[in-house]
Amino acid sequence: MSFNIAQWHAWAPGITEAESWQAWARAPFVPADLTLQPDVSFVPAMQRRRLTRLARMSFAAAWPLVQGKTQIPMIFGSRHGETPLTFALLQSLAQHEPLSPTQFGLSVHNAVAGQWSIQRGDIAETCAVAADEDTLEHSIIEACGLLNDGAPEVIVILAEDTPAPFYQDQIDDIPFPFAVALRLIPGTTWTLSSTPAQAGVVTPEPSFGHVLPMLRAMLLGNSSWTHHCPPRSWTWQSQC
Template sequence: MINFNIAAWRAWAPGLDSVADWRAWSQQPRTLAVSDSAPDVSFLPAMQRRRLSRLARMAFSVGWPLAEGVADLPLVFVSRHGETPRTFDILSDLGAAQPLSPTQFSLSVHNAVIGLWSIMRGETSEMTALAAAGDGLEHGLIEACALLNEGAPAVLLVITEEQPPEAYARWIDDVPFPYAVGLLLEPGEQWQLSLATGAPSSTGTRWPHALELVRHLLDERTSFQHAWKSRVWNWQRTP
């Protein structure tokens, strides 16, 4: 069992930015229409913004405001699939026998986002990039709580997924739309998370775990489960 507080949170998806937007979505969850829209990251200089993919922009848009005013903030970045559009472009160039861009490759690796975050914020705290399964939210929380237990006063957890190219549709079916969720975590007893194995007491989660968490943050449910294969994660919030 791990314990933690969620001091603040932010989320972004196309057309969903404010708490009011997410509250409306959480009351009537739906798959969003395909969109090329990207979050506003105008707080970054234009030269820096141009290097960011939409995945990176999503991560920065939810993480940057949460990190403001917090010094020496470790970061845990979680994405199951990572930079699929950028990787697909690289593979397409390979298939067409075209020269590859070193910049494209360097920005396609899984820890590129935390590297850019470190450079743009001048942040030298510990940072981790995880490629987990469908319960990446919970694995990210374990990593973040380990940092809290080591003495970090706060840890930033960012979970984000990009809409994969159509060519991946047969293999990637767990990204209903592009999204990012940021959690500013602190030591405390507000939340408890424990792991069990076996069948969940209710049906499996319909939406990715990070989106389900946003729903429960807004409806203030005190207990719920997230199930992934044989792993059942029990969430408990102190009223």
């Protein structure tokens, strides 16, 4: 698969601009205050109250890429999705408490994509992806499919929020909350390919999950980066 990354934008607590992300890429760190919230003041207050933190991060990352544009297909990828909200709903069930229909509606995996469409008035295609450790790559595959079908551009949003404390021992690939947005267009600057994974090989910096290492490689100008994700290895190559 081949494509161009026309624009990117990302949000994490205290890492909000290109310069701060460049600094992070040179020397990765975990932000000190993980409770910081993204600025989504561009969303009307009534609708803003319905946005979960995962949705707010996604909006903050992707909104700058769509200014002045309409009807752009969007792929939303998240390995874990709304785990804090889902866990709260499970706690209510365990305590025999009634569930909030609104909270349940916001917990489903395509809720962010639906809210994005509503807020933008955008009826272009959307897709929500959850594909284990290679959610990033499968999101790119979905986007390339849309490009090959004739879409002039596709927005890809990759986002993860801090899981509920109950899951801390099971989820170890979210160093901090983040959202990364890419605007993909047809081209050959980037290629993505897969091969069977070699036994015993792990991706460098596993604690940074499956998205942030790609962003770092891109910001450092690396011409090649491999994500080992058994049973596959994904190779990203850039001609920049």
